[in-house]
Amino acid sequence: MSATERIPEPRSARPLSLLGADRAALSAWMAAAGEAPFHARQVLAWVHQRGIVDCDGMTDLSRSLRARLAEAAVVTRLPLLARERDVDGTEKWLFEVDAQNGVEAVVIPDEERRTLCLSTQAGCVLHCAFCATGAQGFSRNLSSAEIVAQLWQVWHAGLFRAPLRPIHNVVFMGMGEPLANYAALSPVLHLLTDDCAYGFSKWRVTVSTAGLVPVIDRLAAEHDVALAISLHAARDELRDRLVPINRVHPLDALLGAMRRYASRHPDREVLVEYVMLDGVNDTPADARELVRRLAGIPVKVNLIPFNPFPGSGFARSPVAVIEDFQRRLIDSGIRTLIRRPRGEAIAAACGQLAGRVANRLPERQRFAMAGVPA
Numbered sequence: 001m002s003a004t005e006r007i008p009e010p011r012s013a014r015p016l017s018l019l020g021a022d023r024a025a026l027s028a029w030m031a032a033a034g035e036a037p038f039h040a041r042q043v044l045a046w047v048h049q050r051g052i053v054d055c056d057g058m059t060d061l062s063r064s065l066r067a068r069l070a071e072a073a074v075v076t077r078l079p080l081l082a083r084e085r086d087v088d089g090t091e092k093w094l095f096e097v098d099a100q101n102g103v104e105a106v107v108i109p110d111e112e113r114r115t116l117c118l119s120t121q122a123g124c125v126l127h128c129a130f131c132a133t134g135a136q137g138f139s140r141n142l143s144s145a146e147i148v149a150q151l152w153q154v155w156h157a158g159l160f161r162a163p164l165r166p167i168h169n170v171v172f173m174g175m176g177e178p179l180a181n182y183a184a185l186s187p188v189l190h191l192l193t194d195d196c197a198y199g200f201s202k203w204r205v206t207v208s209t210a211g212l213v214p215v216i217d218r219l220a221a222e223h224d225v226a227l228a229i230s231l232h233a234a235r236d237e238l239r240d241r242l243v244p245i246n247r248v249h250p251l252d253a254l255l256g257a258m259r260r261y262a263s264r265h266p267d268r269e270v271l272v273e274y275v276m277l278d279g280v281n282d283t284p285a286d287a288r289e290l291v292r293r294l295a296g297i298p299v300k301v302n303l304i305p306f307n308p309f310p311g312s313g314f315a316r317s318p319v320a321v322i323e324d325f326q327r328r329l330i331d332s333g334i335r336t337l338i339r340r341p342r343g344e345a346i347a348a349a350c351g352q353l354a355g356r357v358a359n360r361l362p363e364r365q366r367f368a369m370a371g372v373p374a
Contacts, residue, residue: 017074018043018053019152020145022190023197029072035065041196043069048197051156076145078153081356090343092353093154097122097146100358101139103175105150108342113168118150120185121176123357126210128230129242130275131351132309133175137359141181147188151198171206173228175353177245178207179215189223202226208273213249216257220264227261228271229254233281234289242281255293262298269335270297275304275351276317276325287328294334301329301336307344307351 016029026040042060046052055061055070078095081102085091089109096102101122108115123138124131155166170192172178178185185207191197192205208228209216216227231254233239239246246254258270272294276282294301303326306316317325322338329336339350347354 015074016069016072017076017143017145018047019076019148020143020184020187022144022187023194024190025187033065033068033072035068039065044191044194044196048152048155048191051152074145076143076149078146078149080153086343088342092343092347093150094355095150095153097142100356102356103142103146103150104353104355105154105174106343106353107154107167114166115169115171116151116154116167117171117174118147119174119176119353119355120147120172120178120181122355123359124176125180126177126243126245128210128232128244130232130277130306130312130314132312132347132354133351135309135311136354136357139357139359141184142176144184144187147184148191151192155198169204169206170200171208171228173206173208173350175355177210177212179209179212179219182215182218186222189225193225206271208271210243210245211249211254211257212245213253213257216254216261220261224265226268226271227258228273229258230273231290232273232275232277234286234293238281242277251293255297258297258299268298269300272299272301273304274301275306276322277306278315278317278321280314282317282321282325284324284328287325291329291332291334299334301334302339303336304339304350305341307341309347309351309354 016026021029023040023044026043027037030037030039039061043058046058052058053075055066055073058066078097080093081096082094083091091107093105093107094102095105103119103122105119106117108117120142121138122140122142123136124134125138127134151167151170172185189205192200193202202224203226206226206228207219208230210230219227230243232242234251236246236250239251262268262270274290303322305322306314308314308316326336326338
């Protein structure tokens with residue numbers, strides 16, 4: 001089944017992705033088609049707020065504009081292959097993005113609020129040692145429309161009656177390295193924070209990265225969203241093994257990017273994600289080195305109990321070890337939380353997402369794409 005429905009485009013205007021186009025792209029399309037750019041706001045509201053992708057249903061547009069949109073529009077729909085629910089309320093949605101690949105999105109409830117974890121790639125180029133997504137290899141980047149479609153389909157699934165907001169927070173912590181697909185991610189961030197589309201506060205959108213330093217600086221310059229760093233080690237020799245992109249952008253470079261991000265957005269803390277691996281990165285010496293490395297950077301640390309998957313070769317740190325590690329960081333003045341595992345029964349917890357990926361790239365080529373020597 002094709003994940004994309006295409007309608008012939010007119011000669012007078014460029015092709016238009018109804019789900020993937022942000023306000024700037026829609027305004028440019030309108031201008032090229034000889035229409036007033038303000039119509040972009042109307043289209044955004046129809047598509048994202050009301051869930052209407054049938055141009056004939058956009059009744060506050062002229063008949064001629066509706067006809068032109070219908071001829072030019074590209075509508076990306078992702079077939080839902082599976083939907084699983086854990087006893088803790090966590091839901092995992094498996095979407096088909098093409099005949100060979102599926103990606104997973106996760107809805108995480110917390111009392112009256114819901115966080116949606118989105119995927120940006122089919123597989124992942126970075127191959128972090130403790131992550132199920134990286135273990136399965138990499139197939140391709142998702143388009144902006146394929147990223148937004150995950151949110152759009154959950155948002156408009158009719159799960160929650162008005163006036164309840166379907167989703168309250170969006171985190172890019174699903175399959176893939178978001179900043180390795182920045183060209184597609186950037187329009188999505190614009191849509192999420194656009195009041196004519198989803199209207200998320202800048203405090204409720206988080207982008208996670210394993211450490212693509214130049215793109216962190218670009219994100220800081222172009223967007224005001226929360227930044228999460230998948231750190232997981234405070235020593236280069238260990239992080240080289242756990243997070244291979246560290247071989248290209250080592251800790252000093254990454255910490256410098258974190259300081260620059262915090263300087264550009266002084267009202268924010270950088271979220272540091274640290275998976276707790278038994279006997280690997282959870283010793284008192286590791287805690288002391290983490291405190292030393294983070295000195296002077298406004299951060300909040302999330303300690304993540306490791307979520308096992310077959311063949312990982314790692315085990316979760318004991319609860320007492322995780323709590324001792326937390327105490328050492330707090331005593332040093334670092335705000336530190338322990339993330340409660342969610343969705344473990346349906347393999348939807350942090351680091352477990354695997355989807356379905358036809359790994360088309362050998363390891364050497366996959367690493368080269370991310371700038372990591374094989």
